[in-house]
Amino acid sequence: MKIQFLGSAKEVGRSCILVNDWILLDAGLMIGKEKAEYPEDFSEKDIKAVFLTHAHLDHTGALPLLNHLGLRCVIYATKMTRAITKILLKDSIHIEELKGNHPAYTEENINNILSYFTYTNYNRDYEEKGVSLKYKFLDAGHIPGSASVLIDFEDKSGQRKKILYTGDINAIDSNLLNGLNYHKKNSELKNVDVLICESTYGGRDHPPRAEQEKEFLSTIQRTIDKGGSVLIPAFAVGRSQEIIMMLAKRNFKVPVYLDGMGKKVTDLFIKEHKFLKDGKLFQKAVEKVEFVKDHRDRKRVVQGQAIIVTTSGMMDGGPIMDYIKYYYHDENNAILLTGYQAEESNGRKLLEHGYVDVDNKSYNVKGLVKKFDFSAHSGQKELLEMIKAINPKHLIINHGDPEESEELAEKSGMINVHIPELGETIRIS
Numbered sequence: 001m002k003i004q005f006l007g008s009a010k011e012v013g014r015s016c017i018l019v020n021d022w023i024l025l026d027a028g029l030m031i032g033k034e035k036a037e038y039p040e041d042f043s044e045k046d047i048k049a050v051f052l053t054h055a056h057l058d059h060t061g062a063l064p065l066l067n068h069l070g071l072r073c074v075i076y077a078t079k080m081t082r083a084i085t086k087i088l089l090k091d092s093i094h095i096e097e098l099k100g101n102h103p104a105y106t107e108e109n110i111n112n113i114l115s116y117f118t119y120t121n122y123n124r125d126y127e128e129k130g131v132s133l134k135y136k137f138l139d140a141g142h143i144p145g146s147a148s149v150l151i152d153f154e155d156k157s158g159q160r161k162k163i164l165y166t167g168d169i170n171a172i173d174s175n176l177l178n179g180l181n182y183h184k185k186n187s188e189l190k191n192v193d194v195l196i197c198e199s200t201y202g203g204r205d206h207p208p209r210a211e212q213e214k215e216f217l218s219t220i221q222r223t224i225d226k227g228g229s230v231l232i233p234a235f236a237v238g239r240s241q242e243i244i245m246m247l248a249k250r251n252f253k254v255p256v257y258l259d260g261m262g263k264k265v266t267d268l269f270i271k272e273h274k275f276l277k278d279g280k281l282f283q284k285a286v287e288k289v290e291f292v293k294d295h296r297d298r299k300r301v302v303q304g305q306a307i308i309v310t311t312s313g314m315m316d317g318g319p320i321m322d323y324i325k326y327y328y329h330d331e332n333n334a335i336l337l338t339g340y341q342a343e344e345s346n347g348r349k350l351l352e353h354g355y356v357d358v359d360n361k362s363y364n365v366k367g368l369v370k371k372f373d374f375s376a377h378s379g380q381k382e383l384l385e386m387i388k389a390i391n392p393k394h395l396i397i398n399h400g401d402p403e404e405s406e407e408l409a410e411k412s413g414m415i416n417v418h419i420p421e422l423g424e425t426i427r428i429s
């Protein structure tokens, strides 16, 4: 069996793994500051099936380019993954255009890709008879619709092989989703040949979630009490909705607004509520929130005290860029970051140096700036628990910075453990 890492090897981004030259696991891109980076060369491959773990662009963003290069095969994913992928891919073409880049593909490539999807439900056995491939999707707890993929196929030698590819996983319960627990009671995972495991937090544990949430809500309360407003930059998919559910637990005396792409995603989550932990509770939380209609509506919103949840999560675009201009100068206001802030991002600049850049101008933020950990990835403890429960014959660690992957490999205690280099092919007999 050949497993080639076209991306997400010793890095986070552009997950793209080719198995035996014909099965593709994810097809993501790396969202760069200047332009997108695609997986290593895959142009001459004869791919017959693509499995998508979830909709984030670092797992799906290369699909339109692949179609441009000739990809015409079936794409397996959950219904929710397709719906979010549609929103994100259509947006990604505009992001590239805004950056002044000529996208490597067209709107037509996106539409083509969307037509190749086949819906796959969780915990159901599927079979592709012609190519002797069995597969199953397991709930990964990362974002709505996310899955780990178990594939079972006949190798060239005629032997059957089983690969479990985690994709991005989270075993910690949130308000929006239950954490993954498929490793706990699942006898078919007892004889996995290869486990390909993400390692975003392979070297670290998360602080207790309940405490983070408590501190988050009381920081908001303190800001409101002294007359300030709260800006909450949040990723559109999952994080914005998780924040809305947290906010709904308190009755703040000021309006809560949602702006940016998170609005579209929120509507989708209401429609496809069976992918959530508690659809009714989510609906109730959303009823307490007002959607900001457009650019003009923003001017009304900033007149009074407010709590504003908006994209982008790293403050590199989206409505947050507008809000900053209204709120940066008041020391009573607060900006609460809710996720990972990449190096060079505005969010990181704000955390480390106290300013953000908007339209080539720097704004020194006077109010409180604080970062919270509401990560949608398992920490080291949960990753190790899962690896030990599955106890695969081979463990391959990807989707992490080198030090994160290395620490997870060491702590796993596994003998057959690999951390692939970018482009490397791992051969397993």
Ligand SMILES: [Zn+2]
Residues within 6 Å of the ligand: 054, 056, 142, 168
């Ligand atoms: Zn993800």
Ligand SMILES: [Zn+2]
Residues within 6 Å of the ligand: 013, 015, 056, 058, 059, 168, 399
């Ligand atoms: Zn990812």
